[in-house]
Amino acid sequence: MNQHALPRWVVIVVTLAAVVWLIPVLWMVSLSLQPNDLLSRTTANTFLGLVPVPFTLDNFQAILSIGDTPRWFLNSMLVAGSSTFLVLVTSTMAGYAFARIRFTGRSIVYPLVLAGLMVPEQVVFIPLYVMFADWNAHNSLPTLALPRVALPIGVFLMTQFFKDIPDSLEEAARLEGCGHGRIFWSIMLPLAKPMMMTLAIITFLYSWNDYLWPLVSAQRTDFFTITVGLAKIQGNFAQSQGLGQLMASGVLASLPVIILFLIFQKYILRGIALSTDK
Amino acid sequence: MRLSSFLQSDNFSGWAFILPYLIAFVPLLLWPFFQGFWMSMHEWNLLAVTFNPSAKEFIGAGNYVRLMGADNLGWSLQPMWPFRLIVTALIIALYVRSLRGKTADGISHHFIAGIAVFTTVVLLGLTGDWYDTRFWIVVRNTLVFVAWVVPVTTTIALLLAIALNREGRWAATLRSVFFFSQILSVTVVTLIWQLVYGARNGFIANLLAPFGIESPNWLTDDQLAMGAIVAATVWWSVGFALILFLAGLQQIPGERLEAATLDGAEGWRKIIQIIVPSIIRTVQFVMIMQIVLHFQVFGQSQLMTQGGPGDATNVWVRYIYQTAFRDSEVGYASAMATVLFAFMMLFSLIQFWVTKRQES
Numbered sequence: 001m002n003q004h005a006l007p008r009w010v011v012i013v014v015t016l017a018a019v020v021w022l023i024p025v026l027w028m029v030s031l032s033l034q035p036n037d038l039l040s041r042t043t044a045n046t047f048l049g050l051v052p053v054p055f056t057l058d059n060f061q062a063i064l065s066i067g068d069t070p071r072w073f074l075n076s077m078l079v080a081g082s083s084t085f086l087v088l089v090t091s092t093m094a095g096y097a098f099a100r101i102r103f104t105g106r107s108i109v110y111p112l113v114l115a116g117l118m119v120p121e122q123v124v125f126i127p128l129y130v131m132f133a134d135w136n137a138h139n140s141l142p143t144l145a146l147p148r149v150a151l152p153i154g155v156f157l158m159t160q161f162f163k164d165i166p167d168s169l170e171e172a173a174r175l176e177g178c179g180h181g182r183i184f185w186s187i188m189l190p191l192a193k194p195m196m197m198t199l200a201i202i203t204f205l206y207s208w209n210d211y212l213w214p215l216v217s218a219q220r221t222d223f224f225t226i227t228v229g230l231a232k233i234q235g236n237f238a239q240s241q242g243l244g245q246l247m248a249s250g251v252l253a254s255l256p257v258i259i260l261f262l263i264f265q266k267y268i269l270r271g272i273a274l275s276t277d278k
Numbered sequence: 279m280r281l282s283s284f285l286q287s288d289n290f291s292g293w294a295f296i297l298p299y300l301i302a303f304v305p306l307l308l309w310p311f312f313q314g315f316w317m318s319m320h321e322w323n324l325l326a327v328t329f330n331p332s333a334k335e336f337i338g339a340g341n342y343v344r345l346m347g348a349d350n351l352g353w354s355l356q357p358m359w360p361f362r363l364i365v366t367a368l369i370i371a372l373y374v375r376s377l378r379g380k381t382a383d384g385i386s387h388h389f390i391a392g393i394a395v396f397t398t399v400v401l402l403g404l405t406g407d408w409y410d411t412r413f414w415i416v417v418r419n420t421l422v423f424v425a426w427v428v429p430v431t432t433t434i435a436l437l438l439a440i441a442l443n444r445e446g447r448w449a450a451t452l453r454s455v456f457f458f459s460q461i462l463s464v465t466v467v468t469l470i471w472q473l474v475y476g477a478r479n480g481f482i483a484n485l486l487a488p489f490g491i492e493s494p495n496w497l498t499d500d501q502l503a504m505g506a507i508v509a510a511t512v513w514w515s516v517g518f519a520l521i522l523f524l525a526g527l528q529q530i531p532g533e534r535l536e537a538a539t540l541d542g543a544e545g546w547r548k549i550i551q552i553i554v555p556s557i558i559r560t561v562q563f564v565m566i567m568q569i570v571l572h573f574q575v576f577g578q579s580q581l582m583t584q585g586g587p588g589d590a591t592n593v594w595v596r597y598i599y600q601t602a603f604r605d606s607e608v609g610y611a612s613a614m615a616t617v618l619f620a621f622m623m624l625f626s627l628i629q630f631w632v633t634k635r636q637e638s
Binding site: 119 | 286288289290291292293295298299303305306308309310328438442444451457459461462466469470471472473476480485487518521525567570576577581598611616619623
């Protein structure tokens, strides 16, 4: 860390930039808390609209009681939650095997999995779409959740983690005759908890924010995730019944990630730093 | 007895442990990857094939030939071409000079020169029609998008990282603020920015109103739309680069900064002479990461401008999406996706090659 004091003008400029950076989000939150009929006249009521006066919770009440938003929110929760769970299970197991078990074929399979890191969603989404269409499996929550489980980033992170664990920790259990299942469950997993936490949070974030795959896979509105649902209602932007409700949907769609960010910021930052460290 | 010893063996355990992952990996990533390549060699209409599975026809490289638009090949000098020529020549001259000065660290100079020429050619040079097929328009738009977003994001993030690489509550709070926008989904980002840009009730329009200035229609003006999307994207992605730069700055030994300060290096000179060369590898890495990432831009174009006006902000992935899901031509779309992948691989290889050269 650099301990030298910054010139005052730098402090001022950077602080101002931070305020400007926050304005769009603050504005969204503030508009979501103002009455719809006011917003149809002006979006700059108090302090350019940045202060929600007059204040109302009607918009949130409206989107939660009518329309598809609660359903989409639930879908997103289920999809992001289940893909996070599956990623954790598959990648801790595979990571342990790639890092600590010498088995025939490891030197072929692991590089193949790593090569998968290079393949972005945009390159495989058409064949995936055709494949799930052949199985008549579109418009279902498992179809929305599963493709994320195939992404190798979790396996990569867990393998790197397990590789760094000193052999001595495993040795004692080995001598007592423990098999890999036992070592994995009672020695490795407890050690891996912080890493699993990091992986879980970034997987949930990316899954919650995913747009392309749910857009092509979910055609029926009751299988939309919140990202696709929000995209759909902003499509009718001009004739939407209310700006306030639209903004409230935006706030609702961001709520889980904002909460995750506020509580687990450290894990998110670590996850990004690690997952780019190929 | 033999069975139980097999169950105890490393071979069995190894495969048993990776099996759950492979069940997802093989059919949902490995197979679609090759399948995409296979599809790209077919005349494959989604609707036709749905009704009659044999309606696909193998055409080999046909889709690729169609993509390259060779029968529409055209070339013309762009407006202001002498100016563009001078700028490009200037960059090359600077590059040659820097090579003569420092051959040991030459590879960074190669990289900088490459980026500079790339930026110049795209931004200043070939802004007209390359070929008159739509594909080349969206490729050009994607390149323009990347050529704006990456340098701007990198510069802002680097300056912020240098300013915020310190202890204390002020720096910590601001780091969170700049990182925060990164975690929002593309649909929320576009929702917010569509409203910010709104001609009637937008935030910018509200700001300008007291001065009697009428806000331009940012998203429907073909001169401004791409810039508007770029600005929103920079806002969204600075946090990501910032985090990586902060991690890079932590690696600089404190004494080096100390020594520079004692030598009287101040402000800009310190940044340019000491800090930037120390983290030049991180800068390269972050830029390549961003190039690969932003080549895949889709949501901003799809949601903010629907690719418009005309095709002014239509981008590569959106064109793939349209071709596959509006025109049902999944074979042709797969060919575009394959070329996109080749492009991204090229940048990943450059990164790999650069790191390799630096390490040896």
